[in-house]
Amino acid sequence: MALVLDGNGDITGLVAGALPANVIGTGSVIQTATTFISGKNSTTSSSYTDLAKSNSFTPSSSSNRILVFISCQMGNAGSAGNVLFAIGRSVSGGSSSAIADVQNLLASATYANFPFSYIYLNSPATTSALTYSIMGRREDGDGTPFVGGRNSDSFYQWGTYITLMEIAG
DSSP: OEEEOOTTEEEEEOSSSSOOTTTTTTOEEEEEEEEESSSSSEOOOOOOOOEEEEEOOOOTTOOOEEEEEEEEEEOOSSSOOOOEEEEEEEEOOOOOOEEEEEEEEOOTTOOOOOOEEEEEEEEEOSOOOOEEEEEEEOOOOTTOEEEESTSSSOOOOEEEEEEEEEEEE
């Protein structure tokens, strides 16, 4: 239930369920969801590959934006070579596409991993189901991008959190 206010701030009614557009102000948070992806995920592909992906999230209006928060450990398990990371998005269960490059890592030490947090505001212009991901790819050499844990063993598998917030447009 939500209160409906008039221009003077007086209560004019109650609304159950989704709020009508005239009640929600621009910049208001419409809905939010968090997905936890456990364990470490990596790839040796030279094409962007989903390393951790959110659950499906459906915007209520095509004029709304999605604020994407990603928090994880990341690194490069290769002894030589670069890896790239990007934010990915898929629509209606399709393949993910990179929508924002976020990090380039050179080869790192055996136990190296780095805390990573990223915020991205996306304007998908759809009311179709969306998923967002952190993607990785090998750029050259034997780079191996990973997220969610320490690269060389099973210790410190902290996983990845992806939080999505629909913001009224």
